[in-house]
Amino acid sequence: MKKYTLMIMSDPTAKIRKIKITAPTPIQMISAAIVVAILTVSLSVYFVSDYTRMKVQLQKLNFLRKENTVQRFQLQAFSKNLEQIKTELESLNDLDHKLRVIANLNKNKESKYLMGVGGPVKTSLPMEYQTDLSKQITNDLNELSHTTASQEVSFQELIEYFSEQQSILAGTPSIWPVRGWITSGYGIRNDAFTGSRTMHEGLDIATQTGTPVVAPCAGIVTVVTQDYGYGKMLEINNGNGIITRYGHNSKITVHVGDRVKRGQLISYVGNTGRSTGPHLHYEVIVNGIHVNPMKYILN
Numbered sequence: 001m002k003k004y005t006l007m008i009m010s011d012p013t014a015k016i017r018k019i020k021i022t023a024p025t026p027i028q029m030i031s032a033a034i035v036v037a038i039l040t041v042s043l044s045v046y047f048v049s050d051y052t053r054m055k056v057q058l059q060k061l062n063f064l065r066k067e068n069t070v071q072r073f074q075l076q077a078f079s080k081n082l083e084q085i086k087t088e089l090e091s092l093n094d095l096d097h098k099l100r101v102i103a104n105l106n107k108n109k110e111s112k113y114l115m116g117v118g119g120p121v122k123t124s125l126p127m128e129y130q131t132d133l134s135k136q137i138t139n140d141l142n143e144l145s146h147t148t149a150s151q152e153v154s155f156q157e158l159i160e161y162f163s164e165q166q167s168i169l170a171g172t173p174s175i176w177p178v179r180g181w182i183t184s185g186y187g188i189r190n191d192a193f194t195g196s197r198t199m200h201e202g203l204d205i206a207t208q209t210g211t212p213v214v215a216p217c218a219g220i221v222t223v224v225t226q227d228y229g230y231g232k233m234l235e236i237n238n239g240n241g242i243i244t245r246y247g248h249n250s251k252i253t254v255h256v257g258d259r260v261k262r263g264q265l266i267s268y269v270g271n272t273g274r275s276t277g278p279h280l281h282y283e284v285i286v287n288g289i290h291v292n293p294m295k296y297i298l299n
Helices: 026-103 132-163 166-170
Strands: 003-008 017-022 181-184 187-190 197-200 203-206 212-214 219-227 231-239 242-252 265-269 279-286 289-291
Touching: 026 132, 219 242, 231 265
Parallel strands: none
Antiparallel strands: 003 017, 181 203, 187 197, 203 279, 212 265, 219 231, 231 242, 242 265, 242 279, 279 289
């Protein structure tokens, strides 16, 4: 086995330091080369595997990001749809109210139909994954679940009531007699001629002269006349204590004693009588008392 001596000195006058090195044998060199090769291959495999794993994870992350973006937009769209449903439910609630006014039927909060109805909408998301939007949607669903259940019960009561009161429904002024602009509603107003505060007992619906006026419900024509204030005016007795009155017509197409159906032509809009422009003056009188016609209009 060969030996080598390595001499080290910092300058020509300094003491020489000697280090003896034994040369490795060929077997040791081969073994060392094999070890280095194995380490090199192992490290290469490790780094390649780690890179591949990171690349796969990055692809998954990008996919999850895209999926998260899509789901976020879907949640936002779902939230908007919920708002639309809430608006439609409010319209149904308004319709429910009008139907109950017509039927003189109070909403009973302790109705027998409310037993066992409704319940919260549960979310499968753990608390830590719930966002403000998801929480809001869950709350909206809970509210809608309760509202729709209550509305279903209310309509069920109304269906049962009206199925027994078909004649009343037929004689209820539930549609617009004419389409136009409401220039003066029911209530106290300044008189157009005197300027004083007076009670306006109907609706003024402005539209063009000659526009057809239809009967809001079935009934019998009881009055057709020319009046100083109402101009050409007619009244229809709709039964059950309800009378409808139509003023300022240009022409009346029905006669006293005629039976009319809902939607039938009865007159044409005009500007007769005490009027400042073409319009229909429409009144609803229940048991001799004027009421707001808007409470009865459903369409």
